Amino acid sequence: xxxKRTDKISGLLQEELATLFLQNGSGWWGNSFIxxxxxxxxxxxxxxxxxxxxxxxxxxxxxxxxxxAHTKEIRHELAKRIKNQVRVIPNLKFFLDETLDEVxxxxxLLKNIEIKPETKINEHDYKK
Numbered sequence: 001x002x003x004k005r006t007d008k009i010s011g012l013l014q015e016e017l018a019t020l021f022l023q024n025g026s027g028w029w030g031n032s033f034i035x036x037x038x039x040x041x042x043x044x045x046x047x048x049x050x051x052x053x054x055x056x057x058x059x060x061x062x063x064x065x066x067x068x069a070h071t072k073e074i075r076h077e078l079a080k081r082i083k084n085q086v087r088v089i090p091n092l093k094f095f096l097d098e099t100l101d102e103v104x105x106x107x108x109l110l111k112n113i114e115i116k117p118e119t120k121i122n123e124h125d126y127k128k
Contacts, residue, residue, distance in 0.1 A: 006041045009086060013048050014039040016081045020074065028073070029066040032057055037097040041090060048090040051097040060096060067094050 018036045025034060037053040052067070054060050067074070071092055079089040 003043070006043060006045065009045055009090075010039045010041045010048070012082060012085060013041065013050070013078070013090070016078055017050060017074070020077050020081070024077065028070045029063050032059075032063050034063070034067075037099065045086065045088060046090055048092055050092055050094050052094055053097045053099070064094065064096055 014036050017039070021034055021036065025032070032054060035053045036050060038051040040049045040051075041047070052064075054063060057063065071094070075089060075092050078092070082089070
């Protein structure tokens with residue numbers, strides 16, 4: 001069950017992390033375009049699960065490894081931005097959100113469906 005406080009902190013973290021990733025991301029993991037698709041915070045506000053979307057990126061595992069390697073630095077930069085708004089800076093855990101890729105895959109599958117024209121049934125062919 002999420003409360004107003006956790007929702008507020010989740011939104012704040014998502015906004016600030018998105019700005020951080022936009023400003024500093026190229027130095028951390030290159031020119032990959034990464035978006036923060038969501039943030040969930042534990043009720044005690046001690047941990048935040050950050051969901052990252054990397055639409056049509058080939059080297060996702062490498063990027064996730066780089067993000068994991070920079071987690072401490074990302075948390076430190078985040079702390080500078082939100083230190084006056086929260087008491088404790090949550091530990092960050094990053095997860096890959098593949099929702100957009102799944103949507104693209106489903107659209108591709110739907111485009112490739114071959115619909116055969118309906119065949120008309122003669123009354124003689126239909127036996128009761």
